[in-house]
Amino acid sequence: MAKSSYRTALVTGASSGIGEQIARVLAGRGCGLTLVARRTERLDALAVELRERVPVDWIAADLATEDGVELVEQRLAERPPELLVNNAGVSSGGNFHELPVEAEVAEVRLNVLALLRLTHAVLPAMLRAGHGGILNVSSIAGNQPLPGFATYGATKAFVTSFTESLAFEVRGTGVHVTVLKPGYTYTEMSAGAPDPASLPGRLLWLDAEQVATAAVDAVTSGRLHSVPGATWKIADAVTQSLPRAWVRTLSSRVRAT
Numbered sequence: 001m002a003k004s005s006y007r008t009a010l011v012t013g014a015s016s017g018i019g020e021q022i023a024r025v026l027a028g029r030g031c032g033l034t035l036v037a038r039r040t041e042r043l044d045a046l047a048v049e050l051r052e053r054v055p056v057d058w059i060a061a062d063l064a065t066e067d068g069v070e071l072v073e074q075r076l077a078e079r080p081p082e083l084l085v086n087n088a089g090v091s092s093g094g095n096f097h098e099l100p101v102e103a104e105v106a107e108v109r110l111n112v113l114a115l116l117r118l119t120h121a122v123l124p125a126m127l128r129a130g131h132g133g134i135l136n137v138s139s140i141a142g143n144q145p146l147p148g149f150a151t152y153g154a155t156k157a158f159v160t161s162f163t164e165s166l167a168f169e170v171r172g173t174g175v176h177v178t179v180l181k182p183g184y185t186y187t188e189m190s191a192g193a194p195d196p197a198s199l200p201g202r203l204l205w206l207d208a209e210q211v212a213t214a215a216v217d218a219v220t221s222g223r224l225h226s227v228p229g230a231t232w233k234i235a236d237a238v239t240q241s242l243p244r245a246w247v248r249t250l251s252s253r254v255r256a257t
């Protein structure tokens with residue numbers, strides 16, 4: 001496995017799913033880690049396992065809260081990593097007006113505001129060093145409106161647009177920013193996912209390790225976009241090239257529930 005060009009990384013949402021796999025891929029490439037999430041037992045178990053390869057510590061933080069974000073901002077200021085992975089995210093399903101507004105606000109705090117704050121906390125140090133990477137985990141869900149997941153789709157549209165803008169602002173500085181846009185991926189977030197051996201499973205669903213490897217490869221080689229899997233590369237190209245009115249109509253037909 002190729003050695004990582006980043007010697008240290010802070011990964012949010014490292015206690016399960018894509019974030020856990022990103023941590024594993026980075027550790028396998030010799031990158032020391034700070035893991036962030038709320039479930040301390042999970043973080044500790046992963047840290048113990050990965051310490052056989054690289055130095056690992058963890059921070060228990062709820063990034064949907066001011067205290068949690070401040071804690072991680074402080075760490076980023078004191079010990080800026082060479083790579084920041086903004087992966088922690090949640091999604092809520094249902095008609096927006098029927099969902100508890102507190103949960104929708106918490107989703108925006110986590111998916112949008114924490115990502116923005118942590119990026120702001122680390123980017124100046126990376127620019128001063130002339131070296132660094134930021135990997136922001138968005139989703140294909142951010143490409144189009146998503147009835148049934150209105151808040152989630154909007155948060156991911158923010159992540160994609162924000163990262164694409166930053167990419168231009170830091171061009172030529174030695175700092176790379178990458179937006180990861182996975183399609184359906186087998187993780188704890190995907191309750192009710194089909195059997196991996198079924199046709200939809202094989203055609204549409206991604207393995208978290210595959211997604212993590214593609215993402216780390218992209219940020220290491222300075223690529224702005226990472227869309228793992230052939231099916232999702234096509235979906236990404238189609239949703240971005242069709243007129244927006246057609247995309248809106250299509251997405252309302254495949255309304256997520």
Ligand SMILES: NC(=O)c1ccc[n+]([C@@H]2O[C@H](COP(=O)([O-])OP(=O)(O)OC[C@H]3O[C@@H](n4cnc5c(N)ncnc54)[C@H](OP(=O)(O)O)[C@@H]3O)[C@@H](O)[C@H]2O)c1
Nearest residue numbers: 013015016017018037038039063088089139185187188189
């Ligand atoms: N699975 C998919 O189909 C899919 C597709 C496209 C994009 N994504 C994106 O991939 C990212 C990872 O999701 P996943 O699929 O790997 O789901 P997951 O297994 O549920 O992982 C979510 C991670 O976020 C952390 N997290 C949740 N709320 C948090 C909070 N308030 N503060 C700090 N950490 C928090 C969780 O840790 P704790 O619960 O321990 O805090 C966990 O480590 C998300 O941004 C998601 O939107 C997923």
